[in-house]
Amino acid sequence: MTMLKGLLAAVLSLAAVGAASGADAYPNKPVRVYVGFAPGGATDLLARLYAKKLGERFNQTFIVENRPGAGGNIAIQALTQAPADGYTIAMAANYVAANAAMKRNPYDWERDLMPIGMVASTPNILVVPPGSSIQSVDDLIRKARAPGNKLTFASAGMGSSIHLAGELFKVMAKVDMTHVPYKGVSPAEVDLMSGLVDMMFGSVSTAIPLVQSKKLKALAVTGRERMKAMPDLPTIEEAGLKGYDVEAVYFLAAPAKVPAPVLKTLADAVADINKQPDVQEFMDRIYARPLTGGPEEARAFLKTEVKKWQGVVDATGMKVD
Numbered sequence: 001m002t003m004l005k006g007l008l009a010a011v012l013s014l015a016a017v018g019a020a021s022g023a024d025a026y027p028n029k030p031v032r033v034y035v036g037f038a039p040g041g042a043t044d045l046l047a048r049l050y051a052k053k054l055g056e057r058f059n060q061t062f063i064v065e066n067r068p069g070a071g072g073n074i075a076i077q078a079l080t081q082a083p084a085d086g087y088t089i090a091m092a093a094n095y096v097a098a099n100a101a102m103k104r105n106p107y108d109w110e111r112d113l114m115p116i117g118m119v120a121s122t123p124n125i126l127v128v129p130p131g132s133s134i135q136s137v138d139d140l141i142r143k144a145r146a147p148g149n150k151l152t153f154a155s156a157g158m159g160s161s162i163h164l165a166g167e168l169f170k171v172m173a174k175v176d177m178t179h180v181p182y183k184g185v186s187p188a189e190v191d192l193m194s195g196l197v198d199m200m201f202g203s204v205s206t207a208i209p210l211v212q213s214k215k216l217k218a219l220a221v222t223g224r225e226r227m228k229a230m231p232d233l234p235t236i237e238e239a240g241l242k243g244y245d246v247e248a249v250y251f252l253a254a255p256a257k258v259p260a261p262v263l264k265t266l267a268d269a270v271a272d273i274n275k276q277p278d279v280q281e282f283m284d285r286i287y288a289r290p291l292t293g294g295p296e297e298a299r300a301f302l303k304t305e306v307k308k309w310q311g312v313v314d315a316t317g318m319k320v321d
Contacts, residue, residue, distance in 0.1 A: 026086055026262050030061040034079050034090035036072030037156050038184025042122050042205040043072075045286055046250050047091035050119065053273045054266075068183040071095055071159030073105060076253075080112035084255035086262035089116065094249045097305030099159040101313045114263060115298030116252040117270035118291040120283055123223030123247050124165045124201040125208065126236065127216040129192060132199075137220050137239035140199065144175035151198040152178045154188035161248035162188075165201035165222045168312060172241045192216065201246070204229075205286035222246040229287055249291070249305075251298045267294045 031054070035047045044066065051062035067075040072095045082088035096113070099105045107113070126137070134140045144151050155163035158181050170177055177198075182188035185203045192200045193215050200207075201222055208229060210216040220236045221227055224245045236244045252270055254263065273279055274292055283290045293301070 026265055027058055027060045029087065030063055031086070032082075032088045033062055033064045034075040034088065035064060035066045036068060036070075036075035036090070036092070036095075037066070037160070038068045038186055039066055040206055041156060041185035041203045042120075042248060042286060042288065043091055043093060043250065044184075045205055046119055046288070049279065049282055050091065050252060050270070050273065053276070053279065054269055057269050057273070069157065071099055071104065071157040071163065071181075073099055073159070076109075076113070077106050079253065080107045080255055082255055084257035084259075086254060086258050086266060089252055089254045089266070091119070092251055092253045093161065094302070094305045095157075095159040095161065095164075096253075097302050098161075098164055098309040100306050101309035102159060104159060109302065110299075112256050114254045114256045114258055115295050115302065116254055116263065116266045117274070117295065118293035118298050118301070119250040119252060119270070119274070120288040120290055121247045121249045122204050122286070122288045123221050123227065124162055125204050125211070125221055125227075125230075125233075126165075126169075126199065126219040127192065127202050127207050127211065128199045128219060129195045130214055130217050131195065132217060134199070134217075134219070137234075137236060137241075140219065141173050141175055144173070144177060150176065150178055152180050154180050154182060154192050154197040154200040156185045156188055156203070157181050157183060161246055162201050162203065164309070164312070165246040168244065168246060169201070169236070169241070171315065171317075172244055189216070203248070205288070208287060227287060249301065250288075251301075253298075263295060270294075 033047050033051045035044050037043050047064050051064050055062045067078055075090055079090045096109050100109055128134050143149055153166040180197050185206055188200055191197050211218045218233055220234050220239050222236055280290060
C-alpha cells in the first residue's frame with residue numbers, strides 16, 4: 001500500500017510538472033487572430049500589428065483571419081466557440097457592447113468572452129464624396145431636413161462605431177437618414193467615393209488618407225477633441241451637437257475559459273507591446289490613441305459601454321436594420 005501511495009504521488013507530481021510545462025511552453029503552435037471586418041480598417045490594421053509583435057515575442061506564427069459580417073459578431077461568435085486554449089484570439093472593439101445593448105449578440109459576452117488587454121481608441125471622421133454639395137455639418141443638417149430629402153450613410157456593419165456614430169447623429173440632429181451597412185470599411189468607402197451613398201462616419205485610419213488625396217471631403221471629427229493630424233477640422237460637438245462623442249475602443253480577447261497562466265502570458269505580452277516606441281509611432285500613423293489596461297480593466301470598460309449604449313438604444317429607438 002505504501003508503495004502504491006508513493007507511485008501515485010509520483011504520477012501526480014509528474015502530471016503537475018507536465019501541466020506547468022505546457023503553460024510555460026505556450027504558444028507552441030500557430031495562433032489565429034480573428035478580425036470581424038474586411039481588411040483595411042483600424043481593427044484589421046491593429047490586429048496585424050499585434051499579430052506581428054506577438055509572433056516576434058514568442059517566436060511563433062500569429063495568423064490574422066478576417067471573418068467580416070454582422071457588425072463584428074461573426075468573428076466574435078467564432079471566438080467564443082473555439083477551444084479555450086489561447087490558440088484562437090481576436091482583435092475586438094466596443095461594438096461588442098453596442099451589439100449587446102441592441103441584443104444582437106448570439107453569445108453572452110460576460111460568460112463567453114475574456115478580454116486580454118486594451119489596445120487603442122480612435123474617433124471617427126464625418127466624410128462625404130468629393131463632389132458633394134454638402135460643405136459643413138450645418139449644411140448637412142439643413143439638407144437632411146429638407147422635404148423629400150432622404151440622405152444615406154454607409155457603415156462597416158451593424159453595431160460598429162461607424163454605424164453608432166450615424167445613429168446618434170440622426171437623433172441629436174433630429175434628422176432622418178438611411179443606414180447602408182457593408183462588410184467592412186473599405187467596401188463602404190469605395191461606394192462613398194463614387195457617390196452611391198451620401199456620407200460616412202468613417203474610420204480615421206483609412207478616411208484621412210482619402211481626404212488628403214481629395215478622394216473624400218471631411219466635415220468633422222466624432223470625438224471630443226480635434227485631431228493633431230487635422231487641427232482645422234472641427235468636432236461635431238463644436239458644430240453644435242453638444243455632448244456628441246463617439247470613439248472606437250479596441251482590445252484583444254480570448255474565449256472565457258482560457259487557462260489563467262495563458263491569459264497572464266498574453267496579457268503581460270500585450271502590456272509590454274503597448275509600451276514599445278515603434279508601436280506608439282504606428283498608432284500615430286493610423287491616428288489612434290494608445291490605451292493601457294489588462295483583463296479586469298477591459299472587462300470593467302465593456303460593462304460601462306453596455307450601459308452607455310443601452311441608454312442610447314432606449315433614447316434613440318435605434319434598431320437592427
